[in-house]
Amino acid sequence: MRFTKMHGAGNDYVYVNCFAEPVPADIPATAIAVSDRHFGIGGDGLVLIGPSDKADARMRMFNADGSEAEMCGNAVRCVAKFVHDHGICRKDELRIETGRGVLTLQLLVEGGSVHRVRVNMSSPILRSADIPTTLPGDPPVRAPLEVAGRKLEVTCVSMGNPHCVTFVDQITDEWVHGVGPQIEKHPAFPRKINAEFVQVLSRSEINMRVWERGSGETLACGTGACASAVAAILNGLCDRTVLCHLPGGDLTLEWSEGGDVFMTGPATEVFSGVWNPSGAVR
Known part of the structure; x- marks a missing residue:
């Protein structure tokens, strides 16, 4: 192969x-x-x-x-x-079929090869039953979640796959490796979930680490970055354009007034x- x-x-x-x-x-x-x-x-x-x-x-x-x-x-x-x-x-513009549907991608080409891509990730899914989660709220913002002996306030978003975002003062291994796996498999999430831990730096900038459903910690998660930006906006912490710093690099997210989320990053x-x-x- x-x-x-x-x-x-x-x-x-x-x-x-x-x-x-x-x-x-x-x-x-x-x-x-x-x-x-x-x-x-x-x-x-x-x-x-x-x-x-x-x-x-x-x-x-x-x-x-x-x-x-x-x-x-x-x-x-x-x-x-x-x-x-x-x-x-x-x-220079492609349509790719995914489990979320068909997405439109704009390619930034230099010297005949693609270096960066801007993706229309479509609108976030904010209804609890569709994320899916049993946590209250449509959308579930600052929803109470007890896990790993902690009482958390989380915000849940789906970008075609489910995400649970927790805002923290400092992102530590204890959060990602200790709490992350327990959020992933928590009974509040019937299809399991990706767990993001986010530190807000300003109205336009965040740090994020992720425990991915089925993979563990990864250096970046594009849908997770989108979900984290949407969660930050829903919580009144950020404006509609957000630079997300991940261990593997940076992604730029924009939640447009029309409802779609746009993500730009390297490939x-x-x-x-x-x-x-x-x-x-x-």
């Missing part, structure tokens, strides 16, 4: 061009194997790029534990770069290779 390793702000996945390669027979098992950072290729998961009957390409994304996710903001930017740079569709191709059934890379 030929693959390409790519990352968006350090959120790295193994990408397979299913225009040219067959879809793996057992996708969850393949995702687990290739994601292993010691015995596999190494990554936060597996992304399949294939044909679509409604867009320029279709993206399917699988976490490092083999579970399929609805959407990944960093991955969809990399899919757009791959589709453009590898000649599948060389346009980087690292290397390509071949994965064989025994798990070796060459």
